[in-house]
Amino acid sequence: MSLAGSSNSNTQAQAPPAEQPPPVEQVLQEIVNNPGAAVLSKLLKSYPSKDKDVRDNALREWALEGQDPLSVLDPVTNTVGFVYLLAARSEPRSSRKPALVDVERFCAHFIPEHARLAPERLMTFATCLSTSWDPNPHLLLGPLFDLVTRYPPTPSHLTALHPAFLRLCVRTHHYSAALPVLSHPILHIETSISPLTYNDNLIYHYAGGCALGGLKKWREAEEFFEICASAPGQAAAAIQLEALKKLTLVQLILYGKAIPPPKYTHPTLVRLSKNSPYGNLARMYPAPSAELQAFVTKNLEVFRLNAGLVEQVVARAPRWLIKKLTSTYLTLNLSDIAKQVQSNTEQIRSTIIDTGEVNASISLDDTVTFSDTVTQFTKEDVESALTEAQEQAKLLFKLEREMQLNKEYLAKALKHKDEGSGGFDDEVGFSSWAEESMFG
């Protein structure tokens, strides 16, 4: 596991850069002496050369008195130096990977404010961790988790660390490790904290949806897939289409039918998904299991990527069929239900009783009596809902104030006011004959 100390012999053999920067030892000493994070970050950015590759190569070869500098440095006092060294050493081409202990030590103790001085380096390090060189990638979950939770100013800030962490969780099937992160919805996007691309947002929400789906937290998964599928843009991304397909399946599990995606979803995506076998499955759902199974088998290749979800969708079909019966019938014979659902009575009995999702009682002569589910509301429920609503209102009010202070907004609003009135002079006369639909 430890990759330290393999080749510090050729450190001295490195050709000195042209402008004669201070010797390596001196800089290392600087890091150890800790002149203050800001100064150090400025220094390291261009040491020993402005060229990134040269710098990384140099950093990789560093050693301090024959020892791995990572084991000597203190992550609390030397956060910035640590970040630079880690980023350079964990790159795929690096032959001197950092030891897991050091990575763990750093992630658990670094000072977020200092690390934010070198966001790009930290992201490189995190991405390298997640696409990892380690034979046991799940060991890296801990350090990455620390990074994700400690680095952003609040848990609802999106950083480039988020997608990296989520991808690792999904790849190693450690879904529950992601829960503490996923439970905070993303509300803030600040590119100054970490370099972000639109892909980060898409991947985070897509992988998040996968993780939540894996844990059968359907309602949350639905929200994540929806955010991914309806992300803003002039073009549609392939991952959005995948998200939309999964969204359809999750909704079938959750509600027994597909709900049209938000209006602002890219129209191409909606069309593509509607015309795919996923759309057809949603249209025929819920149908008797045998029918669904036949359809799935026919389109096996298309459903291959989501085989697990599709299987659950099919398995849940009888429940929705019975649910439909409860709204039209008060009593039914068990065999009648079986006929409607096209399944045997035993299976129905177990579906009704075991899942506890259908409110019904079965009498001795196999008559099933459906009763309404009575939902009771306590005072506390209502009060908590009200408080939540008030908080929401406050937040929105604050946002609106901010918006109204915005210079651009004011300029636009004023412009619109000036243009305000005026419309078309819509006189329909005979002159419009030629444009009638008949004549093309």
Added chain:
Amino acid sequence: MMDKMMDIDLMDEFESPASQKLNMKRPAIVPIDDNHPFDLDAYINTYSGRTQIDRLIFLLPMCPTLAPQAYIMALQLIQKSRDTTQIHQLNQAYDSVLAVDSSLPSLADLPTVEQKWAEDTNSRNNADRQRLEVELKTYSSNMIKESIRMAYRDLGDFYRSTGDFSTSLKHYTKSREFCTTGQHVLDMCMSVLELLLEQRNYAHITTYVFKADAALESSTTIGRTASSGAQSAPPSREKIAAEREKVQTKLDAAAALANLGQGAYDKAAKYFLKLGPIKGLEHWASTIVSPSDIAIYTTLCALATFHRSVIKAQLLDNDNFSVYMEQEPYVREIITAYLSSRFNVVLENLERFSTRHNIDIQLSGHVAALTNQIRSRAIVLYFQPFASIKLDRMSTAFGWTNEQLEQQVVSLIEAGEIQARVDRQNQILKAKETDQRAVLFSRALKAGQDMAAANRKLLLRMRLQQADLTIKVPRSLMHPSEYLQ
């Protein structure tokens, strides 16, 4: 260039109704017996002109028992017309009925058209066409607007009588360029409307009704201002009003038929009820839609879409409409039975006259849908006052078996039309009791949650847009399967 484009459009248009017909749900064979009375002679004789032939050809494939009789009637009518292409259509229709019922006499055993008639007609048509085209050319070179318009109109009439509808429509629309008064425009619109109605090309009828309306408006206002200027005007004012009413009645009929053809039954019923007295229809009453047709269409559309009180006020207590209703007494019976909740009578009557409805050239495709809607409304109306009712009692009221009734009721419950549930074991239909308070609470809470979630998502979306993190180029991303295994 324009002409060419127009041609293509017109061709397309005339192909569409044919394909529509294929999609229409029509019974293959309709029964004709004591329970489903139908008198072919009486039916056909209410019409005149081309529609007689059209109607015969239309009903031929559905009524094997009447086929030979209808064939001979159609043959005689065709020989009085100028359109030789209809023979072919007639033979085709007869062939299709032969395929269903092979006991019928074959085409060879039936009288055929006289060869001489076909030749004569064709040569006469040719001569006429040449004459009219030469006329048009002379007028065009002389630049006499009025004569050119009339030449186009005559050519349109000619092509219509010989069955070349797309060319006919082309000439009619061409004459529009040479119209000088509102009256001319109106005449042209009426010709086109007749043509479209004959072709059952419903999609474009409303456009022409709209145009005709505008033309009607302008021609009468011009007439009025002119008459107020001249001293001799007063008697003509009433004449204008009467003329106007006639045209309006025809336009309403066209709009109603267009809506019926496109399945907008409520609008169709409204337009039908706007119709003026029968004489306003003039020759349309026999060539396009007979008063008894109007009585039937209006009743079915109204029963399928109107409320009980509206039906009473607008159909039964409407003096104007009662004149139409006299043409088909059974229609009044259906309406009174419906209003007094004797639904079994309504349904029996609908079934009894289903043959008459199904062979109707305009109504045929809509009979099933209309009957279904009427039936559903009847069930909903019947159950309204009850909290619970025995299925037996309900099925006697409708004249069905319990199974049939249950099927209907269940489909209505699923569609949300009836708020009730079926107790299969005790054979009772029971109205749903809802705890309004609980429903309100859960709805409010859910609305709150949904709104909060929507806010959250929109905020994120706004932030993404502010940070310009929008998807820009359709760059191929990594395959999603990489994150999922």
